[in-house]
Each structure stands twice: as C-alpha cells, then as structure tokens.
Amino acid sequence: MNNFVEAGNSLEQSVAKWYTLTDKTDETDGLPSNPCELVLALKYVTADKVKKKGRHKGELHVHLLEARNLPGMDADGMSDPYCKCLLLPDRKGKSKQKTPVVKRTLNPTFDHKFKYEEVSPDDLKERVLEITIYDFDRASSDEFLGGVRLGLGTSCNEWDDATEDECQIWHTMLSRANVWIQVVVPLRPSMTPKKKE
Numbered sequence: 001m002n003n004f005v006e007a008g009n010s011l012e013q014s015v016a017k018w019y020t021l022t023d024k025t026d027e028t029d030g031l032p033s034n035p036c037e038l039v040l041a042l043k044y045v046t047a048d049k050v051k052k053k054g055r056h057k058g059e060l061h062v063h064l065l066e067a068r069n070l071p072g073m074d075a076d077g078m079s080d081p082y083c084k085c086l087l088l089p090d091r092k093g094k095s096k097q098k099t100p101v102v103k104r105t106l107n108p109t110f111d112h113k114f115k116y117e118e119v120s121p122d123d124l125k126e127r128v129l130e131i132t133i134y135d136f137d138r139a140s141s142d143e144f145l146g147g148v149r150l151g152l153g154t155s156c157n158e159w160d161d162a163t164e165d166e167c168q169i170w171h172t173m174l175s176r177a178n179v180w181i182q183v184v185v186p187l188r189p190s191m192t193p194k195k196k197e
C-alpha cells in the first residue's frame, strides 16, 4: 500500500508535516509564514531486496520532489534553483549528487532520484544526508537558498546536528525499511553547524 507511486498520485494529501505548529507561534515579526521547505521521499532498501547481485548491504534511495517558497536572488525576484546532496562525512565521489537547474522559479519541481549503494542501517545511523539548494548564476558564484541535514544527531561530529524534525525523518526511514517515506521538511536559512551542548 505504501509504495511511492501511490504517494505520488496524491502528493498534496499524502505529505506529512513533520514540524510542529508551536514553532510558528514564536514568530513575532508578523510576516506571513509561507515556509521555505523541501519535499522529498526516502526509502531504505534492505540487502535481500537489492536487485544487483553480490551486494551485502542495502541501499538508501532518495527522491527529491520539489521546494517551496525559496528566496528570490535574481534581479527579477526569481531564482534558478538546484540541489546538491552529500552523504556525510563523505564529500567526494559517489557521495556527491546534484539535480539539474530549474530556471526562474521559487517553487521548483526537481523530481530527481538517486541512490547510495552498499550502506547498512548501522552505517546510516552514523551518517547524515545533507541537502542544500543554490541559485544558479551564470555570471557569478551560486547563492545559497536553504538546506537540511537529515540524521540522528547523536554523534559529536559538528555536521551531525539534525533538528528534532530532521531526526524524526531519519528515524522513520530507518525503522520502516522498503517503504517510501515522503516528508516536507523546513529549509534551514544557514548550514552553520549548531553548537553541541
């Protein structure tokens, strides 16, 4: 029942809101809250379900669906968003994934799938999926629009700093193997690691 095709057919209805409403009531500036957020789906595929032969570990499947209410960075008030994705602590090679650029929009549809092979659930408990969104600029360096770090946030590594919402998503992905988990996650305005207590 919980396969992704079904979830995709009713995107708006099936999207789970992971953040709590109490976060919003802290806003005192009176600005309308059209939250800057990312819609994605995750699925951990156990080793016995991996199609390639000779694999001993499972796979993490990632489907970046869309972003909403991104900041406008260009002169016309629009941005040209694309996502970068890393499975930290690796920052090189197959860890690096990128979506194509979606031109002139603040609400891009990425619909981009990729996977990380040969990862066990225990590996993923110590790793962090970092997704950052940038505005592509032809003439200057790309500008940061928002990001998330999905993980359990339990190690002392400074990059392992998932918020409660981000941690809940990772926990759900790990506890419900072979099922797509589709979520809406608020985008951080900065990727500076949160200080550990």
Ligand SMILES: [Ca+2]
Pocket: 073, 074, 078, 079, 080, 135, 136, 137, 138
């Ligand atoms: Ca641009």
